[in-house]
Amino acid sequence: MSSTCQRPWVLRSGTNVGDKLSSCVKTIPEAQKCLNLAYWNILDLTEDTQIKSLFSTNDWEEMVESFNNEVKLVESDFLDVVEYFFDEVGQITKKDDKDIINAIDRLTPEIIETNRKIKLSDEEKNVISILRRAVVTYAENLERVDLPISEADFDNAFPNMLAKRFLNREELKMDVGEIACWASACRRNEGRSVVLRARIGQKCDFRGTLKKSINRLEALIGLRSGGLPEPHRKKIYEDKVDLSVAMRDVLYTFFRENSNAPSSEIHSTFVFGIHSWGWVHYIYGMDCKATNILRLGSISHSKMPNTLKMLPVLESFYVLFTDLQDTLSTICEHTNSVSLAHSLIHRNRKRKNPEKAGEKGGSFGNPSQTPNKKSRKLNYVDSSLN
Template sequence: MSSTCQRPWILRSGTNVGDKLTSYVKTIPEVQKCLNLAYWNILDLTESSQIKSLFSMSEWEEMVESFNNEVKLIESDINGVVEYFFEEVDKITKKDDKVIINAIDRITPEIIEKNQKIKLSDEENNIITVLRRAVVTYAENLERLDLPISEADFDNAFPNMLAKRFLNREELKMDVGEIACWASAHRRNEDRSVVLRARVGQKCDFRGTLKDSINRLEALIGLRSGGLPEPHQKKIHEDKVDLCVAMRDILYTFFKENSKAPSSDVHSTFVFGIHSWGWVHNIYVMDCKATNVLRLGRISHARMPNTLKTLSVLESFYVLFTDLQATLNTICERTNNISVSHSRAHRNRKRKNSEHVREKGGSFGNPSQTPANKKSRKYVGP
């Protein structure tokens, strides 16, 4: 989406981040462009980023600090009953493997009340029920694990299962399988002749759409890289790039659909991506900081339990997804307000000198198109 408005990101040192990325992209060999996030206008702020060497240490720290201050999860209030439940799980996992699953299945609200000498509310009873079902399901899937296991089977048994159990179905429509990102499909078919075959969107394995969002924002998408045994590093890196490009397309579509909303509000929008491989589980977040500068950061890096003895690790996943859900609720409210501002733009048409007239629509820039020789893309380390 081209725009006459330019939104630069100038660091304290005077460095223009957008210009630095543009200069770097020109040095990338054609066959390597697809696998370099910088080509897609994405500034990877994760610790394994290739682009870190372009900036001084102080500049890099400034960019990371800015991102962490502006893009983060909401820390929700976690009910104390969660701690009580996983204390019971921790005790049980110290026993023989053969009794662990049945013992966890017998953790009832009455057991918690007796051991902790408390009285639980209906909400706390429901939390225990959700936790017990999720942990028992995970444990059963783990016990039945027979290698090798396909990508789809692992995804549905572990990462997708946790997301569907711990996220709110009433507020988030969750789709799993070989599905396409709708925003990616929209971007790929933009200005494309109607007589040509429609292009599908970037593939993802999990898609969470905000039900109450005016724009049906795909605020959370996920991609699984292979089953078990763990795939080669090339596959992991390729899938990370594909996930990030889809996240970029979601933001691009949102910017385009709200071109008359206040710029600062539009640029405050961010979306999430889940990437997993082996037993590793990462959650990324992306926003558009400036023209042709999208920031990618990692807000979570964890390992899923791979034995019955480590099931209590799932406590961190419950907390993580609870914070994620709270943040998604805020994103839904914020993006709806942005859409309302966009729809009310007619009010300010004649107020040229009014304080109501502000910079509109943000400045996403021009999204990079897929190189013609994508199939021959060459891997050059993460």
Template sequence: NREEGKQEESRQFVGPQTSDPSDLSSPKTNDCQEVNEKINDYVEVEENARDSNGQFVERIEDYKTTSKTCRLWVLRSGTNVGEVLARYVETIPEAQKCLNLAYWNILDLTEDTLIRPLFTANDWEEITESFEREVTLIESDIPDVMIHFFNEVEKITNKENESIIKEIERLSPEIIEKNNHVELTNDEKDIVDNIRRAIITYAENLKGLELPVSESDFDNNFPKMLTKRFLNKEDLKMDGGEIACWASSCARIDQKCDFRGTLKNSVNSLEAIIGLRSGGLPVANRRKILEDRIDLSVAMCDVLYDFFKSNSKAPGGDLHRTYVLRIQSWGWVHETYGMDCKATNVLHLGRLSQTRMPNTQKSLAILEGFYALMSDVKATLKAICDHSNKVSLSNSRAHRDRKRKNSVRNKQFGSFGTPSESLKKSKLRDDF
């Protein structure tokens, strides 16, 4: 029995053992897909014959896909995207499935080495065009006063002096008016005051930065601080907490989200945006960035699933046009993603924007890009809120179809699909 136990332990490590685990921390490449493959090669499963033995936990819900509601995504070439993903998932080893977004029915458009080769060039072009057309950041109207303000910040940072913070503190709306020969409205003056306070706080935190910096400290002083200042608190309830998604609760880790935005005016209290900071400084290992990316993606998937379940009688076209956002940052990089449910068991996921944050006081002027991004996010969240309420209204009026002959029979409902299961026990090696 002892010999059998040793043999069982020797089979716990899944994947080829020819690569050197230390390669994961090597800065030779930034290819996330290569990191993904290496991580999958070093997954350790706690196999227990009397307990999990690699079994999956089934999620039991009252919302099930039927042949009547099944919605296919067939490209112009005749390729069924759902079938392609399903065949690919069958090739993934059981212990590695939770670490692959395709297993969660998510078509990751940033996946260049694993997912893209599954489709022809024309099919992939059609897929990406579909995402860019249906999941977008709305371009907001950027006020001229913001441009004037950051032009003044650039002048200050270009000077050879050590009083950058004091100079920005004195950058009042009156100085903006004088230097640019304009007259500002009260709303524009409020914009100047809001941006100035945020930049001063950012610059002071930057001045006192001492390495190493923890994940929570960096986020509270930089990305999350700016995000909360620039988004609309009247429309968005912003807080932090656990990502209560199926993957995090059952699969690997007790993940925390640094930022969660719930639409206050949404009938379903839709969590339209989720954010996560992946490590402090120095930059976190790419393994953690990948884990956070998976957890955030599955959390978005669960948000959409709940929305579909709550509005199952709404028109399918309206349901499938609903999408949510996520933000993820590591180092000085800040990325925004979007996701929608394109068809049954097929979710779109793609990057909407990427911006960098200043790492010195001399580069404070590049915060203009971050402010413009948050302005677009704010406009997009308002559009998501309006759309979700229209879907809920349609769902509440489903009884009207009873009076219309054959209307229910011919009506096309939404179809999210069957949520994926999670391993009872699985974890990544801590020592690779």
């Protein structure tokens, strides 16, 4: 999507981030383009990034600070009963392994009321029921783990199971399995003849679509890298690139569909990606800061419990997903507001206000096209991971 306006990102030192990124792209060998996020106009601000060496320490710290301030989770107000429940789970996990699952299954709201000498509301009792079912299911799945375990089996038993139980189904449509990102498919087929075979979108294992968004925004995309034992780091890195490109395509589609919205509003839109491998669980965020500059940064990094004794760790996952759900609700309201502004562009035309003419549509830039498939078959350069 080309744009007549350009939105630069210039740091306090005078460094033009877009120029640095484009200079880096010119040095990427053809065989490595697919595996370099810079080629996709993505500024990788995570810890294992390759592009950090292009910037001074002060510039890098400024970019990371800017991202953390603008792309972050809402801190939700979770109920005290969450702490009460996991305190009880912590006591239970100190017992013999054979009794843990049954003991948690018997952990009713009435028991917590008795132990804490409190009276729980209906909402708090419902939270306990949700937590108890999720923890018991996780524990049962954990007990049945028999290595090796496939990617799909692990995904559905652990990461996807937690997401589907802890996120709000009334607001988020959740799809799992070998599925494609719709925004990615839309971008790949843009300008393509209708008589040619349609291209599929970037593959993902989890897709969360905002039900109340007029754009049907795919605000949350998940990708699992292998089952157990843990896959090679090449597989992990390749999947991180695939996930990032899918997130980029979601933003690109949103920009294209709301090309008349105010620039500042559309550029403040961001989406999330979940990436897991082994027992590690990452949540990434991405926004379009300026023309041809999409920022990718780490929002959360945690480990899923791999023993029954460590089940209390799931408290952090519940709080994390609660924050994530509240943030997704905020994103839904924001994107609907952007779409409304896009639909009201005729008002500026009627008023003939030239001062507003350069403030609409944002400036996503031109998305890089997928390189020839042959480049994916060429030898992978291990240095790209260092």
